[in-house]
Every structure is written in structure tokens, then in C-alpha cells.
Amino acid sequence: MKKVVAISIFLIVGLASVQAQKTAKMEFKSETIDYGDIKKGSDGLRVFEVKNVGDAPLIIEDVKSSCGCTVPTKPEEPILPGETGKIEVKYDTNRVGPIRKTVTVYSNSSEPVKALKIKGTVIDRESGS
Template sequence: MKKLALIALVAFIGFSANAQQAKISFKTDTVDYGSIAKGSDGVRVFEFTNTGDAPLIISDVKSSCGCTVPKKPDGPIAPGATSSIEVKYDTNRVGPIRKTVTVYSNASEPMVALKIKGEVMSDSSSVLEKS
């Protein structure tokens, strides 16, 4: 009985090692808005490819604050297929942009942190520029 249990355990470990796995590969993990005007278009896109050999399922995408709204793709992404995650930043907030968007999936790396950066410029000049 012990030999049978040992054989079953070894077979299970061998099967698990050969299991198919999704893998997510982003073109870039940082989007730089640069200097943008207040109220301008705040939508940017993170493109990625499923480089694994199993369907990739994005279960959730969360941002570090309410000023950034991410949108995950619908449905699974087939091996070799590309898709994107859309991120919209509220450009009515003047100042520097430093936010993180976290992607949760069934990939070999189940949690990936993406970053957005830049600066929203005010629509009026500063006091020093007026003199």
C-alpha cells in the first residue's frame, strides 16, 4: 500500500510539472504621460501578449487610488494572442502623476504591478510668470 501511494505521489508531481501555464508579457510596465494639459485625454493603454501555452484569464485590475480607472479585457486570451488593459487618469487633478495599477491573473506570475507617471499642468500661469 505504501508503494502504491508513493507511485501515485510521484506520478502527480510529474504531471504537475508538465501542466500548461499562461504567461503574461507586457510591452512595457510603465506609461509616461509626460506633461499634459488639465482636462486633456487621460486614457492610455498597456499592451500584452499571452506567451504561455494555456488561456490567460485576467481576474481583476485594481488601481492605487480612485483617480485612476483601469479596464480589464473581457474573456480569456488565447496562447500567442495580444490584448490590452486600458487606464484612464483624471486629468482634472493638477500635479504629478505617480500611480500603480495591479493586474491579477492565472499567469505564472499571478500579480503584476504596472505604473503610470507624468504631470498634469495647470491651465493658468503661476504668479512668477505674470511679473
């Protein structure tokens, strides 16, 4: 009887370990978006593509930017293994000058916090600089 109980416990712990090993994993097409030279007032919307290369659903819990001039939008639904999702970033292009911002992604991925970058320069339409 003790052997049966020991084997049962071993199997339950083993199965729990296998289940616990399933993780989501983020892989970005690019970790930096370069706006280049963009005219003042232009469309500042860009997209980071994220693929779940893990074996569990990827849940993007939150996305925050380093300033109020950048507004990120996260996917609302889990990203299933092998699938791709989008994190939209809208930069306020009415601010002339260099763009150097960070967008931080919080998720259930094996790397739960990921910093993404946006860069470029907003130029004034009239002066061209």
C-alpha cells in the same frame, strides 16, 4: 496484472503532469506608461498591451488601481496563447500635479500578481505649469 495496473497508473500520472504544466504567462509591451506633461482636462486614457507568451489561456481576473483617480479596465475574454490583449487605464487629468500611480493586475499567469506604473505631470492650461 500488477504490472498492467502499475503502467496504467504511471501513464495517467504522467499525462496529468504534462497537462498541469501548461501555464499562461503575461508579457507587457511596457510596464510603465509615461504621460509626460499633460494639460489639465486632457484625455487621460492610455493602454497597457499584454501578450500571452504561455501555452494556456490567460485570464485577467482583476485590475485595481492605487487610488480612485485612476480607473483600469480589464479584458473580459481570455487571451489565448500568442495573442495580445489590452488593459485600459483612465487617469483623471483634472487633478493638477504629479502622477505616480500603480495598477495591479491579478491573473492566472505564472506570475499571478503584476504591478504596472503610470507617471507624468498634469499641468494647468492657463499657467503652463
